[in-house]
Amino acid sequence: MKITIIGRGNAGCISAMHFAHYRNTINTKIEIDLLFDSNIPPVPTGQGTTLDFPEILFNCFNLGYLNKFPSTKKTGIMYEDFGKKKNKLFHNFPVGNYSLHFDPKDFQDFVCKNLKINFNEIDENVKDYKQIDSDYIIDCRGSPKTLKGYEELVSPVNCALLSTLPKKENDVEYTRSIAHENGWCFYIPLPDKTSLGYIFNKSITNVDQATKNFKDTFNVKKVNKVFPFKQYVAKEPIIDNRVLLNGNKLFFLEPLEATAMGCYINSARFYFDYIFNNASKEYTSNKIKEYVYQLQDFILWHYSYGSKHDTIFWKHSKNLWHSHNKQEIEKIITISRDMSEQDIQKSLHSNFKYAQWQLWNFNNFIKGME
Numbered sequence: 001m002k003i004t005i006i007g008r009g010n011a012g013c014i015s016a017m018h019f020a021h022y023r024n025t026i027n028t029k030i031e032i033d034l035l036f037d038s039n040i041p042p043v044p045t046g047q048g049t050t051l052d053f054p055e056i057l058f059n060c061f062n063l064g065y066l067n068k069f070p071s072t073k074k075t076g077i078m079y080e081d082f083g084k085k086k087n088k089l090f091h092n093f094p095v096g097n098y099s100l101h102f103d104p105k106d107f108q109d110f111v112c113k114n115l116k117i118n119f120n121e122i123d124e125n126v127k128d129y130k131q132i133d134s135d136y137i138i139d140c141r142g143s144p145k146t147l148k149g150y151e152e153l154v155s156p157v158n159c160a161l162l163s164t165l166p167k168k169e170n171d172v173e174y175t176r177s178i179a180h181e182n183g184w185c186f187y188i189p190l191p192d193k194t195s196l197g198y199i200f201n202k203s204i205t206n207v208d209q210a211t212k213n214f215k216d217t218f219n220v221k222k223v224n225k226v227f228p229f230k231q232y233v234a235k236e237p238i239i240d241n242r243v244l245l246n247g248n249k250l251f252f253l254e255p256l257e258a259t260a261m262g263c264y265i266n267s268a269r270f271y272f273d274y275i276f277n278n279a280s281k282e283y284t285s286n287k288i289k290e291y292v293y294q295l296q297d298f299i300l301w302h303y304s305y306g307s308k309h310d311t312i313f314w315k316h317s318k319n320l321w322h323s324h325n326k327q328e329i330e331k332i333i334t335i336s337r338d339m340s341e342q343d344i345q346k347s348l349h350s351n352f353k354y355a356q357w358q359l360w361n362f363n364n365f366i367k368g369m370e
Helices: 010-025 053-069 103-115 207-218 258-275 281-303 312-322 329-335 342-349 359-369
Strands: 002-006 031-036 072-074 074-079 088-092 099-102 122-123 138-139 149-154 159-166 174-181 181-190 191-200 225-228 232-234 244-245
Touching: 002 010, 002 122, 010 031, 010 053, 010 103, 010 258, 053 099, 053 103, 053 258, 053 281, 088 244, 088 359, 099 103, 138 258, 159 207, 174 207, 191 207, 232 281, 258 281, 281 312, 329 359
Parallel strands: 002 031, 002 138, 031 122, 074 174, 138 244
Antiparallel strands: 072 099, 074 088, 149 232, 159 191, 159 225, 174 181, 181 191
8 A cells, every 4th residue: 555645844744653653553565655845944933742742753763762853841831921810820741741842844854864764755746636646645735725625713813923032041841821912922942942933813913013022022133934824624634535634734723732743643543543444534534623623622712711911812812712612612621620639630541631631631720720
């Protein structure tokens, strides 16, 4: 069997890693092609991840990746000025666990160098699926040109400003998420620099004002990229039974809570089961879309607590949450709020998750905000 992955960004590399590793668990011989266009540069911003990410790195590279992969430790997220009760809330991973921050170019180079014996890397600009002779295609080429064939997701933000600062010695080992009067900022420490972003709603705050806010917050000299975006998910993650969408070709969500990498991994798992373990097209598509919609509601819920800033942006964000159909996640919130210490300990070892959180995560965040 032949599987072709188009695109070698984060989602393409994750898909290649997953299929390269798990093909050893089946009897079918698999050839993997990784097609990429060398004229398309990697995403120019640091990435935060969840605990799924070091797990897939370990599966493919064992502990050797720790000394070879350029990254920094992520022990959780520090929320600053979110909610009304505290100035800071540290939402940590369980004790002894950590994930990673990385630069997408470093990740791409690392995977292609260390897994190259597992797939064929081909520099090719794919114009049409018909030019690919393959049993299955996993399309990870990035955002679609139009949203025809996609469903728009609900979010209070639609634009990002990106920049960097020089590396700070003895920097924090977590992502900083900082509420601002017109949006929020991220601060991601990387091995050679600090990656910064300002996330806002350009219908409420124009780019010039947002740029001033961004520069004042971090004392940055210039904005490297203005990135307007829409948030969406494909109506049909599987096209004609053989084309499987992943990465921004499948969905896009804003970066609060670093949901992207976990969703790429989750989707690769479902696609593997679709191809090799008789999972139906309908089941696979529904589970992938269900997960993305859980992420949408999960992110939107964060805004429901507001921030220290009583502004148009934060009022708009809270109104979106209150007007949104959120029955499923509200059940999770209710259960989590009333957990005993014994329930919390059980949750740590449970496989149950809503979006990317277990019940103890919800309990921790609720206690901090309320």
